[in-house]
Amino acid sequence: MWYLYGVVLLAGIANAIQPGQNSTLARGLSQPLTAGLVVGIGAGLTVLIAGLATRRLAWPSMSEAAQVPWWAWLGGVLGGGVVITQVLIARQVGAGAFLGLLVTAGVVTSILLDHYGWVGFEAHPATLWRIFGGVLMIIGVVFVAAF
Known part of the structure; x- marks a missing residue:
């Protein structure tokens, strides 16, 4: 594993x-x-x-x-949006800001997806530590983008 x-x-x-x-x-x-x-x-x-x-x-x-489900067929559309x-x-x-924003947006969104069990994911509660990790990523990407 x-x-x-x-x-x-x-x-x-x-x-x-x-x-x-x-x-x-x-x-x-x-x-x-x-x-x-x-x-x-x-x-x-x-x-x-x-x-x-x-x-x-x-x-x-x-x-x-x-x-x-109908929405499961749209992954390629989302992937196309990422490529565009x-x-x-x-x-x-720039590479740092671009990937930092991309990954941070993904992590913050994934906390919500996990919490509610949306789009096929098993539910995992948005604990204080998970939210704190998302906030730290936001702070980190601000530093990467700003400096």
């Missing part, structure tokens, strides 16, 4: 590197949103290859698809 934390750490490192890559690609192309499309195609191909290699890829049946933000804004605000 602990190895999963290592995989998440690697994803976090990739999450810090990706905005720079994507904004550089956008800057080098005549239309910056083309970079977002290239990123989306790359992401799709990566998932396709991983799914085929692990044999964990199959189209859902109509009954399976009908059982999934990377290609249009990350370079202007």
Whole structure:
């Protein structure tokens, strides 16, 4: 189980590197949103290859698809919004402020999602310590962005 934390750490490192890559690609192309499309195609191909290699890829049946809540189908739209933000804004605000804001917003939002058990998460109470951790992240990102 602990190895999963290592995989998440690697994803976090990739999450810090990706905005720079994507904004550089956008800057080098005549239309910056083309970079977002290239990123989306790359992401799709990566998932396709991983799914085929692990044999964990199959189209859902109509009954399976009908059982999934409507909002669960919108994750790709949210991911596309993140990529658009990377290609249009990350370079202007800088890596530290961009990723700090992105991660801090995610952590603060996740405290709410966990507390109420929204969007498929198990409920985990927003204890004083979890809220304090979120506040510390907000303070930290202010320092990163301001200095």
